[in-house]
Amino acid sequence: MKKLLWFSALVLMMSCATESSEPAKDAPEETVQETQEVNIYSHRHYDVDQELFEEFEASTGIKVNVVKAKADELLVRLENEGADSPADLIMTSDAGRLVRAEQKGLLQPIESELLNARVAKNLRDPQNKWYALTVRARVFAYHPERVSADELTTYEDLANENWQGRIISRSSSNIYNQSLLASIIANDGAEAATAWAKAVRENMARDPQGNDRAQVKAVAAGEADLAIVNTYYLGKMLNSENEAERLAGESVKLFFPNQDGRGTHINVSGSGLTKHSPNKENAIKLLEFLTSKEAQQRFADANYEYPVNPEAQASELLQSWGEFKRDSLNLIELGLNNARAIEIFGAANWN
């Protein structure tokens, strides 16, 4: 008996919780005027994002609601929810998923002069369905004693024999590796990309494993000479709380590949407006806020990402690495070639 009482009490409790936690969705005519809000499905889960959302809330009175999960899963959720989805924005930490969202017809064009002025053309969707918010570069972290500077040239060069047993990288399930290969497919063609992935896999010092920090540590430890990593993780490592990690970060040097050619591969964090967004105006306001000089500066300083708004400065650390030429490839190519890249990794036995 007691148990039944408990159970009904619980159901009651849960239904209350449900009501309060749920963004009001029924009767849209009323809610638009009453509660101002914007709902985000986000793959980015950094503290700085949450802080910026809170500032946006404080200055505009628009409440920001977030569900955080992996972008792939959020896209499936958005797709299944269809026209009734409460989501206004989808936020990812790479361009590939934004392109996939666009291809699935989940996004709609955004009209904002402000955004167009702030975000360069190759960093946004051709129909302005999504905009990049921050930029990361995929670079080489190498050990200066075991690699001479004239050995370093391009991504393509890593396929050569002189790198035998010297390279490491993380698993191919990671989107940054997928996007790198997608850019190679777009630039050099699928056949060359397949040969490249196979050769690089054979040149690896160990099976792909761990995250980007783990690759840098392995180079520091002498397990390999060169790691393919994101600038953003290296920045975090150099500012780590743990001295041993800082030392490991300091023992490697950074190289921007392909500077004499197309430029270094970049990827972005970005956000797109959902097709059935119930709070479209608020969503655009939030994007404009996040690309403002002030917000961009915060991203750059807290997360070691390159800002998209040219008015904002990269963090001191990033500036110390120097200016570099970015691959101007339109980022939609990363999405268009993503499935192909995954297949090629599979064929190259690059887990």
Add this chain to the structure above:
Amino acid sequence: MLMLLPFFFLLSSTFGKESSNQWSILDSPGLTEWISNSIGLILGVGGLTCALGVSLALLVTNYQFPGVRFFRWALLMPLAIPSYIAAYVFHGIFEYTGPLNQVSMTFSDGWYMNIMNPWGLVIVLSLVLYPYVFSTTRVALQSRFASYYESARSLGLSSTQRFFKVLLPLLSPAIAGGVFLVMMEVLNDYGAMKYFGVPTFTTAIFTQWFSLGDKNGAIQLALMLFAIVGVLAVLESRFHRKHRVTESHRSRTSTPRILKGWKSSLASTFCGFIFFIAFVAPVGYLLWLFSFAKRSRAVSEWFGLTTNSLITGIAGALTVQFLVLITQFVRQLVRGRFTFWIGKSISMGYAIPGAIIAIGVSAVAISFDHTFFDGLTLQGSILMLVFAYAVRFSGVAYQPLNAEAEKRSGRLFEAGRSLGKNSWALLKDLFIPLSRKGVLIAASLVAIDILKELPLTLILRPFNFDTLATKAFEYADDELLYQAALPSLSVILVGLIPVLLLNRLMRKP
């Protein structure tokens, strides 16, 4: 039936359309690797947990040595550590910038090792999963077989003979039950496998569906996985049938033998060693990380995170209990093939990766919303999340409840009915009181699982809803281990509540 709806939705969406390229997944180049890795891992982890769990259970129940009372409950504690946290913790301990290398560098060149290979994974997973085997074996040892064992001893069988001829056959259903749970956890693990870079069925299902957008391929893989689970389940129930033992009416607990001299120190050292590496070391490492951590939001949000973890844990555990009890009760009333299969099939969710269940459940919720509401009401609510937990974890509750129910056959019910009691009275006066212990054990197990659960919670949660587990995962996923330390420690601490409850329940025969 409600519980099976998500699977129907998934199946109908696969086979309903595009029937032309069915089973295209069989041509996939990675297939043999996924199969061999998955099987290798379940055999490796199964074997190691079996060895650890059984030997530790035997030691702490049948013998007396210094610290034995402590080890009886302490050895259960690693159950509170989620496997993905164990994965990053153990890698962190041994890696180049880890504490071992830092300490040893002060007096030598330093020492570190890379444990990120399938062998390392087997050991890491075994260290956090062996308590399943430990607990089932201990319960069996305590309650049932003492008398058999004593008789064997008085008949003059040597200790080796006693072990292989009497004890092992008597214990095998309990061991098989524990190992089965372990294997399920291994097959469904995603976080640890991905971190260690070992591709298995579950990681392949994720890639296939979420990265390649190939839903068909993913569901075909899930079906294959399901077939493996089916084989395991059949093997497990074979053990039950073959070795079913009628419980002695008055099973008395045997007095543990006192170990002396080197044997006793060896026993203490062994238990202490396992407890140290499986629990003290990971928790110590997390504390060490935490001491470095800059202030993060996990600190200010800690109270809310813990409340959310507790609410979902309790609500999920109660819902699962309620549903499983009802099916068990119906099974007792109407004994037949149909009800048997209904009972069995609700444990299906345990064999299916969380993310797949998440999508199935949300498909059900969305179509429910379209039928009854204007807009989405159930989708994205806590109620749906709890329902998803029920679908996923009913199998965990089914095992202990079924074990209790099988002890009592249907005769009591027939007797009750012949006394003119109606179903409600039977449920209230007979079934619930009799199932009490099973219910509590099952509830603790489910609560532990929900506290550690990731993919369901990540995909289905409502807006602005974080739990300790999701927070720990988010930080760890961003390579922010220092910030992940606090929520990780808290998951473990909160998880200890049901673990210790479980221990209390097992102590009382």
